[in-house]
Amino acid sequence: MGTLEHYVRAYGYAGIVLFAMVGGEEVALMGGVLARxxxxxxxxxxxxxxxxxxxxxxxxxxxxxxxxxxxxxxSSKFMRAYPKAQVLVEKYGPAVAFVSRFVTGMRxxxxxxxxxxxxxxxxxxxxxxxxxxxxSSFYTVLAYRFGRTIWQNxxxxxxxxxxxxxxxxxxxxxxxxxxxxxxxxxx
Numbered sequence: 001m002g003t004l005e006h007y008v009r010a011y012g013y014a015g016i017v018l019f020a021m022v023g024g025e026e027v028a029l030m031g032g033v034l035a036r037x038x039x040x041x042x043x044x045x046x047x048x049x050x051x052x053x054x055x056x057x058x059x060x061x062x063x064x065x066x067x068x069x070x071x072x073x074x075s076s077k078f079m080r081a082y083p084k085a086q087v088l089v090e091k092y093g094p095a096v097a098f099v100s101r102f103v104t105g106m107r108x109x110x111x112x113x114x115x116x117x118x119x120x121x122x123x124x125x126x127x128x129x130x131x132x133x134x135x136s137s138f139y140t141v142l143a144y145r146f147g148r149t150i151w152q153n154x155x156x157x158x159x160x161x162x163x164x165x166x167x168x169x170x171x172x173x174x175x176x177x178x179x180x181x182x183x184x185x186x187x
Contacts, residue, residue, distance in 0.1 A: 004030050009039065013048040020052025020136070021059070024107070027052075028136050032143025042144055049136035053101055054129045057111040061124055064115030072112060085109035089117050097127040101135035 008015050008030050019027040031045035063071055072078045085106055088096045097119065100110040114124050 005034070008034060012040065013044055016045060016048035017052035017055070020049045021056035024053070024104070025139050028139035029143040032140040032145075033148055035140070036144045036147050042140065046133070046136045046140045049140060050129070050132040053136060054125075054132040057100065057107065057128050057132070058125060060108050060111035061115040061119075061128075062121070064112040065118075065121070068116060069112070072108075078109060078112075081106050081109035082113065085113040086117070089113040089119070094119060094123050094127055097124045098131040100128065101131045 004019070004026055007019065008027065011018070016027055016031050028045075028049040031040060031049055032042070034040045035042040035045050069082070072082070085096075088106075088110065094114075096110055097114055100107050100114075103110060111124075111128070
């Protein structure tokens with residue numbers, strides 16, 4: 001925690017943008033903690049994390065669009081994730097760009113698959129940015145609300161569990177809406 005906290009304190013919002021380009025949830029969580037403690041502004045942390053996250057995804061998308069997979073083939077982790085991302089892009093199309101920030105471990109592969117697959121840059125950019133705003137809002141507000149407790153407990157979770165939180169939240173909302181719709185149809 002000390003290194004990331006030091007980095008964000010030293011560079012402020014610019015540090016959040018830069019770290020969010022290559023990192024992820026950790027910087028949004030730390031920004032939320034520092035906003036709760038009065039060091040940073042909550043709306044500015046959300047905006048910085050969204051901007052950085054989206055810019056990072058845009059870079060991967062455009063590299064893949066113009067260079068294909070050449071730049072990414074050296075990473076065995078990426079090459080394991082890429083076929084799954086390609087299937088998601090083929091099956092769900094542009095919607096995948098919207099949720100890519102929430103799919104921990106697949107973000108780079110999804111952005112790359114969208115670029116290689118020929119998705120229009122305007123479509124990818126818009127959906128990815130909206131997803132990044134929701135992503136940064138979720139993690140930043142979560143840390144703002146629960147402070148250092150959330151930072152200490154969430155950061156120690158394995159990566160695959162970090163995406164489970166928003167997935168359960170979304171599932172609960174969708175389930176609730178489905179039940180309401182079913183009740184209305186029955187009456």
